[in-house]
Amino acid sequence: MKLAKxxxxxxxxxxxxxxxxxxxxxxxxxxxxxxLTTFMSVKGIVGYFTGPVxxxxxxxxxxxxxxxxxxxxxxxxxxLEATIPDLPSGPDELLSWVAALNQIGVLAILTLVFxxxxxxxxxxxxxxxxxxxxxxxxxxxxLVGTVGPILDGLALNRLAEMIxxxxxxxxxxxxxxxxxxxxxxxxxxxxVLVLVAGVFQYGRRLQKDTEGLV
Numbered sequence: 722m723k724l725a726k727x728x729x730x731x732x733x734x735x736x737x738x739x740x741x742x743x744x745x746x747x748x749x750x751x752x753x754x755x756x757l758t759t760f761m762s763v764k765g766i767v768g769y770f771t772g773p774v775x776x777x778x779x780x781x782x783x784x785x786x787x788x789x790x791x792x793x794x795x796x797x798x799x800x801l802e803a804t805i806p807d808l809p810s811g812p813d814e815l816l817s818w819v820a821a822l823n824q825i826g827v828l829a830i831l832t833l834v835f836x837x838x839x840x841x842x843x844x845x846x847x848x849x850x851x852x853x854x855x856x857x858x859x860x861x862x863x864l865v866g867t868v869g870p871i872l873d874g875l876a877l878n879r880l881a882e883m884i885x886x887x888x889x890x891x892x893x894x895x896x897x898x899x900x901x902x903x904x905x906x907x908x909x910x911x912x913v914l915v916l917v918a919g920v921f922q923y924g925r926r927l928q929k930d931t932e933g934l935v
Contacts, residue, residue, distance in 0.1 A: 744842035751834040758831075762824035766817045772807040778881040779874075801886050809883060815876035819869050826865035826907055829858040833914070852922045859914025866907030 768774060778801050787796040808816070836854050 741842050744838040747838035748835050748842075751831045751838070755828055755831045758827050759824060762820055762827075766820050769808055769813045769816050769820075773804055774808055775802060775804045776877060776880065777802050778877050778884075778886055780881060780886055801881070803880075803884060803886065805880065805884065808880070812876040812880050812883075815872050815879075819873045819876065822865045822869045822872070826862050826869075829861045829865075833858050852918050855914055856918030859911045859916075859918060861911070862907050862914060863911030866905070866909075866911060869907075 780799055780801055787798055790796055833855065836851060840851060
């Protein structure tokens with residue numbers, strides 16, 4: 722009798738990790754964040770063309786030494802915070818592209834949050850659309866994480882040369898010092914998402930097989 726009682730006990734007492742309310746909240750929050758970050762990104766891009774703009778520019782380290790240090794210390798500085806009233810043509814466009822690429826990466830992340838929340842709310846996670854969106858977002862992040870820092874380094878180094886921050890006068894030979902910190906985080910995350918898309922595809926195949934058995 723005890724065995725029969727335990728067998729007949731309902732199995733619907735499992736607690737969900739994300740409830741419907743939580744999923745809806747995540748969807749609303751991600752949509753609001755997309756609107757807010759896009760507005761701030763557009764505002765920043767407009768600022769590059771209207772000025773003034775304050776930027777942290779990389780410098781040629783061998784020429785910039787810090788004097789007046791105590792305890793017989795020596796030092797050098799590698800960046801300079803400069804306020805430029807009007808950005809010249811070329812760097813302003815590059816910086817605008819960097820801001821746009823960064824925002825595209827942010828939107829890719831927020832799209833994934835919205836998608837996963839929506840799928841968890843509907844309890845249907847493995848779909849063809851999910852596989853496609855995860856894969857595309859991963860590819861976008863990988864591209865943004867590679868191209869963005871390169872364009873940023875080109876623009877900032879060029880501006881440092883144009884304002885003679887490295888001791889050169891404008892018009893002299895330009896040497897590119899890639900001082901921008903290359904963050905591999907977005908690139909690695911993009912590659913991981915591409916792999917997750919493959920996992921979603923495999924999960925979708927298993928889901929179809931299970932439905933066929935039922």
